[in-house]
Amino acid sequence: MLKINELRTGYNGGEIVHGISLEVPDEKIVAIVGGNGAGKSTLIKAITGLIPTTSGTVEFDGEKLTGLAPDKIMQKGVCLVPEGRQLFPNMTVEENLDIGSCTKEAKKHRKENLEEMFEIFPRLLERRKQLTGTLSGGEQQMVATARALMGRPKLLIMDEPSWGLAPILVNEMFQTIKMVRDRGTAVLIVEQNVGHTLAMSDWGYVIENGVVVMQDDGNRLLQDEGLKKAYLGI
């Protein structure tokens, strides 16, 4: 589904991602883990078109995404839950979700999708007329996830979804991610919460200093002594 080949990118000539290749198959959860500054978020920004790439390609369902603007990439079926949520703070929950489904295709299914979102996140139904800037961190994360799902993605990318969440909410969120996969949407998740993430992932990539240093089935990666020491402190 998503195929990244030797991608290089960075900011203002400073290269951060030094040739990463990875793949996300249909209906699977793929994780990218790694420490601070490993280049995970930069890679995500390049995939979604927020920053230009210097070389390499991103392909989605056989189509080239490199060089497209973020809105065009989204319309191909790649939706991002960005790091730090990036909601529209002075708009209500419902308006945020409306924007998530503002493309021609998604708009046709807005009503049914909205109902589905309120089923998955009943909390948002209670809050639907509230400005998202006034919500708690957990609720904001729900809005960000629902907003991306409103765009009916074939691939959902999540950048640090556990950021700033209480442990109990982190659990809930990972449950949601599994459910999204089981509905038939592939998920690419970027996380610093290595243990949790790899445990539920079908495949995992470990990134250090802008290159892939390890890749394997999520649970097998968790058995790796080096990884345990570096990221889990055991």
Next chain:
Amino acid sequence: MNNIFIAILHGLILGGAYSLIAVGLSVIFGVVRIINFSHGAMLMASAFAYYELFTRFNVDPFFAMFFIAPAFFIIGFLLQKVIIRPLLIRESASVLEPTSVMLFTIGLDYAICNLYLMIYTSRYKTLNTWSYKNYFRAFDNSFVTQYSRIIAFILCFVVAFGLWFIINKTELGKRIRAVSQNRDAAALCGVDVHTTYGIAFGLGTAALAIAGAAMSSFYLVSPSVGNVFGTKSFMIVVLGGLGSIPGAIVGGMIFGLIEQVIAQFIPSTMASMLSFAVFLIVLVLMPDGLLGSRKRK
């Protein structure tokens, strides 16, 4: 009738005209985050369009605006799409605040003003329209003002309401607000950011062209007329809160009231000086303007 009461009425009427001129500027800033320094020049350009239509074809500006405003929408849209967009894209790669676009609008202001100076010379022109020649009278003839000013006052609320409605109650408005609150997030949701910017820019310039119809009917038309109202528009918009439509109305009314009411007690040049003083005081005490909201995170 009490003089002060009449002065307040005059102040509100004048304030309406000021607000009408300023509201487009506020919308453009609120969405695109660009301070359009060519605002005054575009107002002047629209006034000359009305001048031409009136002197050549005897079309009243308040009728002509139904054609000129859409034309200015297109001009604003294209200005954003063709010139400002590449500048924004090139710059967003390196810095956060779009300063080159701001400098571009300053240059554009000079270019337009001097072009019109070349064509029309600096002579003042008046449009002897019906609403310019005829006066509205009330309270036993103690309140007398041109009909064009009354129309400007009414138009101020119509235009402000129209813009408010588009921005707050329509699907397009949702997109406009989303882009203004978080450009990248809106793009990630599939919103075409630069087209939305173009529409916002177009709406702002169309509102300005409507203001031009009013202005050319109660004031003079000359290439320097933009400077008179341009500077005031900036102060009004900042005073009321950048990007706030009700703020533009409140700011305009305050300016109108200061100029008309205070002028009852002190020379009118001092009164307009006072409006600058009020502007500075508000800025110091309330940096976001009277109705400007601090950004929620």
